[in-house]
Amino acid sequence: DTGVSQDPRHKITKRGQNVTFRCDPISEHNRLYWYRQTLGQGPEFLTYFQNEAQLEKSRLLSDRFSAERPKGSFSTLEIQRTEQGDSAMYLCASSSTRGDRGYSYEQYFGPGTRLTVT
Amino acid sequence: GEDVEQSLFLSVREGDSSVINCTYTDSSSTYLYWYKQEPGAGLQLLTYIFSNMDMKQDQRLTVLLNKKDKHLSLRIADTQTGDSAIYFCAERTGTASKLTFGTGTRLQVTL
Numbered sequence: 001d002t003g004v005s006q007d008p009r010h011k012i013t014k015r016g017q018n019v020t021f022r023c024d025p026i027s028e029h030n031r032l033y034w035y036r037q038t039l040g041q042g043p044e045f046l047t048y049f050q051n052e053a054q055l056e057k058s059r060l061l062s063d064r065f066s067a068e069r070p071k072g073s074f075s076t077l078e079i080q081r082t083e084q085g086d087s088a089m090y091l092c093a094s095s096s097t098r099g100d101r102g103y104s105y106e107q108y109f110g111p112g113t114r115l116t117v118t
Numbered sequence: 119g120e121d122v123e124q125s126l127f128l129s130v131r132e133g134d135s136s137v138i139n140c141t142y143t144d145s146s147s148t149y150l151y152w153y154k155q156e157p158g159a160g161l162q163l164l165t166y167i168f169s170n171m172d173m174k175q176d177q178r179l180t181v182l183l184n185k186k187d188k189h190l191s192l193r194i195a196d197t198q199t200g201d202s203a204i205y206f207c208a209e210r211t212g213t214a215s216k217l218t219f220g221t222g223t224r225l226q227v228t229l
Contacts, residue, residue: 004160031215042122042206042219043161056216091160095215105149105168105210107217109161 002026004110006092012116013082020078021113025094032075033107034067036060037089049075050097082117089114122209122220129226136194138223140207143188147209150183151217152192155204164192164205194225202227 005024013019025032031050035043046065047057051072061067064082069075079086093107121143130136142150148169153161167174167181167190174181180193190207204224208217 045216111160
């Protein structure tokens with residue numbers, strides 16, 4: 001088990017460009033979460049998936065943001081027409097509702113993708 | 119609503135105990151978590167406690183929960199320089215799967 005991975009680790013883009021981030025959860029984890037963390041703050045929830053279904057979205061997730069998890073494994077987060085206010089660390093986490101112990105309350109985080117919009 | 123507060127900074131000497139405090143507002147919180155974040159890295163899950171418990175110990179870590187006062191603390195025994203990081207508490211409420219985080223406490227360990 002290699003943990004949650006995210007790609008790229010860093011992204012610098014110009015305002016108005018589109019960017020896409022990828023998250024690979026821990027294998028067999030059926031829940032996947034996206035959070036955003038700005039400097040000096042704790043992570044803020046954006047959205048989460050159970051398998052391929054997107055079950056909850058935060059009001060922070062504007063129309064310019066879209067997330068997918070088409071096969072219930074990896075997920076992508078796309079930001080269209082980036083703005084300087086989108087500069088942040090984007091964190092992905094995963095957890096499981098299956099397994100010998102049934103429901104797991106542990107969310108494991110990836111290393112994050114740091115986005116800088118110039 | 120959900121709101122989690124932490125003090126911003128704590129400095130301790132190596133070998134001493136550290137106590138990081140957190141308060142939360144949502145009385146329906148079911149699980150409360152402590153995460154550690156080192157510079158430029160993601161969050162590492164340290165431990166968590168169910169709301170019907172008042173204490174949990176895991177090696178050098180002790181979590182205390184006062185549900186009446188909505189107060190959570192993390193005690194690190196024999197603090198080491200490798201413990202220097204930002205520590206976040208987080209709450210998980212009801213059937214929602216999201217975590218609500220505090221702003222983090224920066225722990226500085228001095229020699």
